[in-house]
Amino acid sequence: MALRAASPIWISPLRPHSKVGESDLGLRRCVDLRCYWDLERLPKWECCCLSVLAQRAITPVEDEKPVDTSGATDQVQDTQSRGFHKDLNLLPKPLSATDLSSSPGNGAQVRVAYQGIPGAYSEAAALKAYPKCETVPCDQFEAAFKAVELWLVDKAVLPIENSVGGSIHRNYDLLLRHRLHIVGEVQMIVNHCLLGLPGVQKDELKRVLSHPQALAQCEMTLNKLGIIRVSADDTAGAAQMVVANGERDTGAIASARAADIYGLNILLEKIQDDDDNITRFLILAREPLIPGSDRPHKTSIVFTLEEGPGMLFKALAVFALRDINLTKMESRPQRKRPLRVVDDSNKGSARYFDYLFYIDFDASMAEPRAQHALAHLQEFARFLRVLGCYPTDATL
Numbered sequence: 001m002a003l004r005a006a007s008p009i010w011i012s013p014l015r016p017h018s019k020v021g022e023s024d025l026g027l028r029r030c031v032d033l034r035c036y037w038d039l040e041r042l043p044k045w046e047c048c049c050l051s052v053l054a055q056r057a058i059t060p061v062e063d064e065k066p067v068d069t070s071g072a073t074d075q076v077q078d079t080q081s082r083g084f085h086k087d088l089n090l091l092p093k094p095l096s097a098t099d100l101s102s103s104p105g106n107g108a109q110v111r112v113a114y115q116g117i118p119g120a121y122s123e124a125a126a127l128k129a130y131p132k133c134e135t136v137p138c139d140q141f142e143a144a145f146k147a148v149e150l151w152l153v154d155k156a157v158l159p160i161e162n163s164v165g166g167s168i169h170r171n172y173d174l175l176l177r178h179r180l181h182i183v184g185e186v187q188m189i190v191n192h193c194l195l196g197l198p199g200v201q202k203d204e205l206k207r208v209l210s211h212p213q214a215l216a217q218c219e220m221t222l223n224k225l226g227i228i229r230v231s232a233d234d235t236a237g238a239a240q241m242v243v244a245n246g247e248r249d250t251g252a253i254a255s256a257r258a259a260d261i262y263g264l265n266i267l268l269e270k271i272q273d274d275d276d277n278i279t280r281f282l283i284l285a286r287e288p289l290i291p292g293s294d295r296p297h298k299t300s301i302v303f304t305l306e307e308g309p310g311m312l313f314k315a316l317a318v319f320a321l322r323d324i325n326l327t328k329m330e331s332r333p334q335r336k337r338p339l340r341v342v343d344d345s346n347k348g349s350a351r352y353f354d355y356l357f358y359i360d361f362d363a364s365m366a367e368p369r370a371q372h373a374l375a376h377l378q379e380f381a382r383f384l385r386v387l388g389c390y391p392t393d394a395t396l
């Protein structure tokens, strides 16, 4: 196995705080992906092991070191006298559970992609998960997915739902289109601020820029202020635009950190409709975690069902029967099979949409009840994919 020769880990470094855009990703195909593609053909568990081994392969292997013959130890003499050519302690150790640990640690040396620019909530979420990581801004959600797939970064942190605004549908769709694995979640309280240029009063504002989710989360305040809403790619990007345009009648909804970074004044704080405005983010990686049972875990799946009465009821029953709590359910149209024509009468044909169902449930794939539930679901699901099994974030 030529892991040394084909190590996929070397990547030309991105400038800190540079943006990964679609065009950048095209240009950065200098990454050596040979090993990655080979891994694709292997079963998943072997991929995990090879990935860890590939990282270990950076360390020069034993037979490349100059041999020091000056002071043979008793141990070496002992192994030789027993007929061994090598000290067995120098042989590679088998992988243990800690090599594949689900614990993110402090994230030193981890590169994490997020959508937006510095000061965005997604960046704060990445830093909550990996406090010492290097954050890599991306212009679109899809660029963050691609950055992980192309080994430009190690992880991506993306918003998936908000307690006021609901699901971020784009990311549900991208989860299915890409083959990344969910390896963690981050829940964060999002406190929005109304920002303006220095010296501007809040009554002078006629327009406010922000991410559509942030605008939706502050609907009541904006209605009261009677300000025109304008969409921006992300909240921090909105703050940056206000500074760049220099128009006194235009403000932004963004974080206090964005105000600090871009030199804007905070005119109002905590302007979200709900005090406990919580956004849940997913952490995505190329490799899945080995499911643990040491602490509460969640599993996320996506499936489609055969047509028929009570199919969804049956699908949900596989969890209820095993006392498994569902924490989230989302349905999205199935793009390649958008409409199904049903013609069972002479009154014309009915048209139904076909759906993908996304479910998160409170159990680890290490638990037999979760394995049995999915085996049961597989009996009548047309398609089923486990998107990830990861520790529940209970830090709020």
Ligand SMILES: O=C(O)C(=O)C[C@]1(C(=O)O)C=C[C@@H](O)C=C1
Pocket (backbone or CB within 6 Å): 115, 116, 119, 120, 121, 122, 123, 159, 162, 168, 190, 211, 213, 214, 233, 234, 235, 236, 279
């Ligand atoms: O614009 C940002 O700052 C983001 O991180 C995006 C985003 C989102 O997409 O939901 C993240 C958290 C908040 O809910 C508002 C916006």
